[in-house]
Amino acid sequence: MQARRDFAPGLILDARKRSTMRERIVAAPEPAQVFVLLDQGDGRRGTPCVREGERVRQGAAIARADDGPGADLHAPVAGRIRSIGPHENLREAGPGIVIDNDGSDERDSRWEPCPDADSLDPDDLIERIRGGGIVGLGGALYPTAAKLAQGRDRSVTHLVLNGAECEPWICCDDALMRECPGEVVRGAQLMLRACGATKCTIAIEDDKAEAGAALEAALAAAGDARLSLAVLPAVYPAGAERQLLTAVTGLEVPQHAWPPAIGLLCQNVGTAVAIARLMRTGEPLIRRIVTVTGSGVAHPGNLDARIGTPIAELIAAAGGYAGAPRRLWFGGSMTGRALPDDAWPLTSAMNCIVAATAADLRAPAQAEQACIRCGDCARVCPAGLLPQELHRAVRSRDEVLLERFGLADCIECGCCDYVCPSAIPLVERFRQERVAMRERAAEAARAKAARLHFEHRERRLAELEADRRREFEDARRRARDSSRDDG
Amino acid sequence: MRFETAPAPHVVAGFTVPRVMFLVLLALAPAAVAHVVVFGPGLLLQFAVAAPVALGCEAAALALRRRPALPALRDGSVLVTAALLAICLPPLLPWWLTALGTAVAVLLGKHVYGGLGYNPFNPAMVGYAVLLISFPVAMTRWPLTGAELDWPTLARLTIHSFYSGVPPPDLSWDAWTGATALDALRTGLRQRLTLQEIRAGAPFGVLGAAGFVWVNLAALAGGLFLLRRGIVRWQIPAALLAGLALPAALAQALDPGGHPGALFHLFSGATMLGAFFIATDPVSAATSDRGRLIYGAGIGFLTWIIRRWGSYPDGVAFAVLLMNLAAPLIDRLTIPRIYGQTRD
């Protein structure tokens, strides 16, 4: 672990993946009960379209996205709906749907393959992807159909598949690329058709030699000139969307804009495989590859697991706990979210589960101290920000400074936290402040709208008043004229 | 099974402030050794006073501010201030002046502004400047350097002066102390001597000031160590040395008789100490890389100006303080470009 010698931002981290990278993907045993969470991040939430006690088949829709960019949720197993709402033992996870697995694996009737996907109209293709509930499997959970449709609307030309997997511990995408490179390529072709781009680059890091070789072979076999492979240096956060796009294409996504603005679209390789599988077998998004690792797990590996499986069962499938695990998180070590309970279910956002012992953890060695303005954080920030200045602005809640130093552009990668000698929890502070900033912006927008309506109303009333007065004057004049004529 | 939760990242690099301070002190060691060899044991006595006074003042200030004292004392930042001050002060300084300077540095240079991380000025330089202006004679009294010097006598002189402020009865200030090279340069130029005549005088050595050149070389070695370890970044030292050397070289090219040139300036006075240890204090320096280049260059340039035309022999302290004043403005003007930002 050290900062890059070539003075460029980012960190070279110890990947902690050597052992897990050699393992093959193993199917996790089917769970007896699944708990499918309705929250999909960023305020998106599905509305259940089933009732308690109802029996559903595997792959049937159990929740619909509301009008808004969400995705439908599908039953990962066949069985009876046990409950809808907060889980009795796990209220903190939020509302979800519990299904008791009846072991039949009966598939829903709508689950049918699409052999002529290559000749489908792109809009129909996107509709199928939407029907399959496919979301971005890199962790953001953004509905893929919506993203592809946006790409189509903005006429993107270059699709980039993110196989970088730059965070320590995670290697599910690496396993996927090693074992199913053909599916990755197929998914890429389907996505190209859907979004209308003319070329696709699959981006991986240079520490994934096997995956690279497998993909090269698959690309050669497919013989599609639109597809290519790009190998990037293994620097964190090479897989962050904007940084990845810049590394692959040399273009920079403008501030406050999204990649389609410059004709680019980025998707995770796992999403590509999910789309390929959807077309090949009709299977909606009901499972994903998840890396279960950490020194607190006996046999770390990559599992093919159903959404909604309790994490405790996944760890049992990986040999159970080993040592004395102190912390459980999903994601990598830089941006992973700690979970308070291993009864928590697997969601489509979880690409990696880590049960960390004290040896794995390297928590800040001391309590938080004052910032000494060493500038190490600024040196490693991949977004070009000055975290020390942002920290000062956050403390004083100075909106002008927050705007000037670009709090909105923070990608929350954690590089600044990693190097801070004063152990300041920078990412935490920035995240909280960004939420507060969004609320303040919404408040200001509402106030502005109210002011405009009020001013408009005042003008309207003033005009009415003026009209009335004019009519009155006219009437009086007419009366005076007529009385003069008479008299 | 329940687990503890904590925010990401879950693995950090483990750099700590005490470790940074320890490495800085380690890097100062060669310069300290050179200092003692050349100028006598004064440095050790000064540090023996400065360190406890610094720790005591810091503890007192934190108690007054109702903050926990132990974490702040443990981080070692005040020891670095004491060490820098001790190495900058003349070794013959009586102990009460050292104590005063240290107290001013810690209380007025650091805690009045809020403690570690909040001081706009370099605390050691605040203490040094206050002493220099208030006690100009004592602060410009450096031991003579040269072959005729004998270390045990120098030690005796130092110890006596340290305790009482006056030399022992059998020694006199005139015999054993004299102007530093920079001092001599200034007075000599004012007296319209030529450079050759000035350089023939006692305080001058081969490269720069006799005696001081060793301290500077040792400080350079320590500074390169800090660079290698990543404790100090190259922008400030490089800019400072360039900002000092380039005008000096230019001036010498234009008027060889009146300016001693870059090498002399680089290895006399507190140049190397300033470049790697004093100006690089992160709290009071500019914060962006480009800003640090400007900051360092400004210090170098001001140092040269003060040495050439100012009233005080070594300009590093005042140059640092002046650029500390300018640091917020430099920061304001050198905000780096954010990813995706287009400058219009």
Add this chain to the structure above:
Amino acid sequence: MNPETLALIGGAIVLALALGGTLGWAATRMPRDADGLVERINALLPQTQCGQCLYPGCRPYAAAIASGEADLDRCPPGGAVTAQAIARLLDRPPKSPDPSYGTTKPRQVAWIDEARCTGCARCLPACPVDAIVGAPRLMHTVIAAQCTGCELCIAPCPVDCIELRAVTAAPPSQPLAAGC
């Protein structure tokens, strides 16, 4: 003291008096950017247009603060945050809102119970931001996104069919008022 020193001291005193006097005169006598100040104060107010400050709208209140006619603690919807922001703008000591002008409530929007609404249209002109849609003898409804929660529509309603509901951070797909 020699004449030189006296001259220096005298000159310094004269200069100080002149500069100080000029600044003092400028602070009190020169015309202020009144309109600009009113705009800036208005930008800090929550634009509820409720009139609890006893002025007909936020802008008149802003003008009153700028002219010194009213104090800055009269805005309950703005709460302490607004009062402090205005105090900071005008460089005055901060003040909590005066409870005699009303209590600060969490964000709320009006909701018309359509079962009880008689279509009398008395609430329509009462709304300062035209957030009630309707016409005489036709159903009225509140545009929730436009309502500022000022409560001015409550009083005119003869059948008490309007109530205020707190706004929670619900997903945008669950509107609170029956939209049209």
